[in-house]
Amino acid sequence: MDHRIEEMQIYAKEHHVPIMELDGIAFVLNYIKEHHIKNILEIGTAIGYSAIRMCLVDEDITVTTIERDPERYALAIENIKKFALEDRIHVLFQDAFDVELDDMFDMIFIDAAKSQYIKFFEKFDKNLKKQGVVISDNLDFHGMTHTKEPILSRNVRGIVRKLNLYIDFLKENKKYDTMFFHIGDGIGVSIKKVD
Numbered sequence: 001m002d003h004r005i006e007e008m009q010i011y012a013k014e015h016h017v018p019i020m021e022l023d024g025i026a027f028v029l030n031y032i033k034e035h036h037i038k039n040i041l042e043i044g045t046a047i048g049y050s051a052i053r054m055c056l057v058d059e060d061i062t063v064t065t066i067e068r069d070p071e072r073y074a075l076a077i078e079n080i081k082k083f084a085l086e087d088r089i090h091v092l093f094q095d096a097f098d099v100e101l102d103d104m105f106d107m108i109f110i111d112a113a114k115s116q117y118i119k120f121f122e123k124f125d126k127n128l129k130k131q132g133v134v135i136s137d138n139l140d141f142h143g144m145t146h147t148k149e150p151i152l153s154r155n156v157r158g159i160v161r162k163l164n165l166y167i168d169f170l171k172e173n174k175k176y177d178t179m180f181f182h183i184g185d186g187i188g189v190s191i192k193k194v195d
Contacts, residue, residue: 004082008049017072019049020111020137024184028109028135031189032057037106041127042066043096043120044112048076051089054109062088064103066112068095096120104129111137114159117166125175125192132192134176139167140186 012019020028028050031037038060042051045067055061067073073093080089092099096112097119108128110120117136128134139145144160145167167188170178176190 005053008047008079012047012049017046019046021184024137024187025050025053027181027183027187029053029057031133031135032061032107035133037133038062039103039105040064040107040109041101041103041105041124042109042111043124044110045076045091046072048079048089048091050109050111051076052079052083052085055085055088056083062090064090064092064101064105066092066094066096066099068093097123101127103127106132108132108134109137110134114138114141115162117163118169121169128192130192130194134188134190134192136166136170136188136190138185139163139180139188140182145186
């Protein structure tokens with residue numbers, strides 16, 4: 001593996017930056033390759049790890065990614081430069097809810113504030129091509145979304161409740177066919193139906 005990728009993984013671990021688990025990112029990269037995805041919208045850049053990994057699948061891939069945290073945004077820009085991907089990864093330093101895009105994407109990758117997944121999905125649905133895919137990460141949330149064990153932290157309970165609402169939202173959404181995979185921290189793959 002490229003030492004620059006490893007450096008990002010180490011940094012994320014040391015600084016508690018949530019990046020995708022290795023089998024989760026491997027699943028997403030394989031999906032991108034198999035389905036010839038070229039144009040991706042990512043909600044939640046963090047330090048640029050997944051955007052960079054997705055771009056490295058194929059030289060025709062472009063990623064538009066959104067990050068609101070100034071420190072993470074600056075780090076993402078720095079990391080993207082290390083890979084010379086500035087012309088293929090466009091980082092928007094904004095809150096996702098303030099972003100208005102006219103572009104259409106083959107794939108939307110949601111990996112940001114877990115309590116806002118439904119709103120992200122609904123906001124950017126119009127930017128997804130027919131038969132495009134929404135991939136959502138963290139749906140298992142360390143196994144907590146399908147445990148019967150009591151969750152002590154009120155904050156964590158709130159996140160788990162919102163994620164379970166999102167999972168139900170995906171299951172009931174008639175415009176999409178969703179499959180769930182217990183890979184990484186839980187991944188949802190929602191394919192937009194053709195009317």
